[in-house]
Amino acid sequence: MVCNHEMIEAPHEYGLTFTEWHVLGSQGEHVWEEKKKRLYDEVISKSPIFDRSLHNRIDEIMEERSRKYDEMIRGITKDNPYGVKCPYCGSTNVKRISAFAKFGIFALGKNSKQWHCQKCDSDF
Numbered sequence: 001m002v003c004n005h006e007m008i009e010a011p012h013e014y015g016l017t018f019t020e021w022h023v024l025g026s027q028g029e030h031v032w033e034e035k036k037k038r039l040y041d042e043v044i045s046k047s048p049i050f051d052r053s054l055h056n057r058i059d060e061i062m063e064e065r066s067r068k069y070d071e072m073i074r075g076i077t078k079d080n081p082y083g084v085k086c087p088y089c090g091s092t093n094v095k096r097i098s099a100f101a102k103f104g105i106f107a108l109g110k111n112s113k114q115w116h117c118q119k120c121d122s123d124f
């Protein structure tokens with residue numbers, strides 16, 4: 001929520017279940033947009049605590065938030081482009097193990113490792 005009001009749970013019928021997402025595939029997003037629009041028209045805009053001016057800025061606010069959230073989650077800095085650190089030596093000189101290496105027949109048993117430290121040569 002962008003305002004300071006308590007989060008009000010959306011009525012269940014406006015949500016999408018995992019099964020629906022799965023069945024809808026690429027259509028899912030479209031259906032979800034429709035549902036959100038309906039939720040907005042039928043519920044949110046009628047809510048007594050709804051703040052229209054805030055709502056008009058919602059994209060802006062959410063974008064800023066998700067950008068900050070993203071940075072926080074990935075811990076990205078200039079020195080650490082992947083946001084990943086070697087758990088053994090603490091180096092940020094790491095590279096992602098390619099999908100081929102990860103799933104290739106030569107890499108059996110390494111399936112859970114995603115990163116390779118170029119400093120101490122360990123996978124994690």
Ligand SMILES: [Zn+2]
Binds near residue numbers: 090121122
């Ligand atoms: Zn290391």
